[in-house]
Amino acid sequence: MSTPVRSTARSPVQLAALVVGATFLLVGVLGFVPGVTTDYAxxxxxxxxxxxxxxxxxxVSVLHNIVHLAFGVLGVLAAATAGLARTYLLGGGLIYLVLWVYGLLVDKDTAANFVPLNTADDWLHLGLGLGMIALGIALPRVVATTRPNAGQGRRR
Incomplete structure (x- = not known):
């Protein structure tokens, strides 16, 4: 009788969600570090x-940094399953595309720019949105498995 083996390997889409989430966590923390964040005062x-x-x-603002931290936590948690990872990448990518459009339309010098955003943020949000969606669509949701010694025949 064999015991089922539970794999701890992550699929490519799970790894992508983990890396994206960890990156957002890092960016969120760095947003609170004087020197890395200029004009910190x-x-x-x-x-x-x-x-x-x-x-x-x-x-950046405190709110902006907190959003990065929240996206990071979500990404790390979503990496637990392939389905959640894919949803995180697709949904997060869509949110960033909406944020890109918002950034293009909002007057940067008004209270409507509550995040706050600048032109560099806008183009970064476009890249993030497209990149996350591409990862969510393109990456496999299954762990590649190989059989040991496949195709080598029997040893005598």
């Missing part, structure tokens, strides 16, 4: 008055 809770910039490029 101007970091606001939310809104277009925050002039803090992650890596001196991407405008």
């Amino acid at each position: 101007s970091l606001e809770w939310a809104g277009h008055h925050s002039h803090a910039q992650l890596f001196g490029i991407f405008t």
